[in-house]
Amino acid sequence: MPELPEVETLKRELSSKIKNKKIKEVVVLNEKTINLPVDDFIKKVTKRKVAQVSRRAKMLIIKLDNKKNLVFHLKMTGQLIFKTKSGKHISGGHPQKGGELDLPNKYTRMYFVFSDDSILYFNDMRKFGWVKILNEENLQEISLRHGVEPLDKKFTLNFFQNTLSKNAGKTIKQFLLEQKHIAGLGNIYVDESCFRAGIRPNKRIAELSPVEIKKLHSTIIKTINLAILNKGTSTRDYRTSSGQTGNFVKHLKVYGRHKQRCLKCKTYFIEKIKHAGRGTHYCPNCQR
DNA sequence: ATTTATGTTTACAG
């Protein structure tokens, strides 16, 4: 689930909750989740303070006061859930089921206990996600492999046009999913952005008109911004921080709506195909 | 009861 808006939501919520807190204990329940031997990992993190919480692409970064960075990638099913000592959870990511979360549970891969006894849990049903300790250099390397942030000033129409022209042979969806061009878009927001721009996801970049490119550029920014305002999307049981569902679900026009009537033309039905290796949704009438 | 798809990314084969 977590694409840019979901991770950004987590960042904002966690930042206010854990900044300046000291980590007094780290418990690793699944060794494969982390990038160091458990002992090393624990040694590097224990007794450190949270200096800053940030985001790059779909990664959440917790900078510690010893120049190390705890970097999280939630992949498909990862979640970060923060609970105060009283047990109220105020940060989510991709909770399961509808009921209250019992933590730690069978999907908890590791957790961090702060000195005020609040706890940050990393859950991940499918174990695709990871938590790494990286120094500044490692982090830089990873960052360099990622493209521009869609909400950054550098994501100009000019930049978009130029980068697209270098990838004319690809389809627009293939391009948008590749993190090295624009970082943070995933399956949901690519399909949604394409719908809002009136472009079929499997259209070749070479076939896009200048007007379409301009439209898509502004549409991506608007869609991501709106999604962040709504604290992200989740198709099923996702709940944000405060235990609420991400409200962007209400704004989905095509994702998860196959065989349902298009909300724009109210005539045709949303189609779902497999493209770029992913389920791809579009209105055959409104998108060309 | 089986099979297929699922929000991600990387590695590898062709």
Place this chain on the structure above:
DNA sequence: CCTGTAAACATAAA
């Protein structure tokens, strides 16, 4: 170079 598939894994939908 590009493109498609498998692989990490568990669950729900088809």
